[in-house]
Amino acid sequence: MITIIFYILAAITLGTGLLTVLSKNPVHSAVYMIICFFSISGHFLMLNALFLAVVNIVVYAGAIIVLLLFTLMLMNLSEQHEPKKKIISRIAAAVSACLMGVVLFAALLKSVPVIETYKSVGTDFQSVAVIGQVLLDEYFLPFEFASILLITAMIGAVLISKREKKA
Known part of the structure; x- marks a missing residue:
């Protein structure tokens, strides 16, 4: 039963991930x-990582998507303003994506597990x-860099949304 649930969740994850990238409407991409x-x-719930599951829903599905949708609505993107890409740039993008896939697949084949046996230390690593x-x-330094990056992005969004007064 757990295997069936895993495969269903995996199919949903891969399908909506592809639809996110391939959708032409940015709002539909955000919903996917x-x-x-x-x-x-x-x-995460299947791995019994309850804290990560809740944080993923609250932070990503809540805050980040609201911010993304706010930015999309603010910028008023439409297909009329976007120029069509040349065929050579589309081919170059497809070739780059295929090469990246080959590199990732080769890295997956060459990888070996670092830990072959697990030791029980008695610590509950899922606790807050x-x-x-x-x-x-x-991870204090990367945590602080992420906060500085988010503040910079927020200031940039405010500056982009600020319209100049017509004289």
Whole structure:
């Protein structure tokens, strides 16, 4: 039963991920991305990582998608303003994507597991206290860089949305 649920969630995740990239309407892409995030949260639930599942829903499916939709509505993107891409750039993009897929597949084939046996240390790694301790001890600098990046993006969004007064 658990295998069937995994395959269903995997199919939903891959399908909505593809639809996110291939959809021409940005709002539809955002909706597909929300569904993809929820299915990824289902994978976290299957791994018994309840905290990650809830954080994924609250942060990504909640806050990030609202910010994305706000930006899309603010910029008023439509197909009339977007010029058509030349055929050579489409071919170059397809070739680049295929080469990247080959590189990723080769890396997957060459990879070996680092840990072959697991030791039980008696610590509950799913608790919020342990996750917070790891974030603020080992990953403090990347955590702060992410916060600076988000503040910079917010300031940029405000500056983009600010319209100049006509004199």
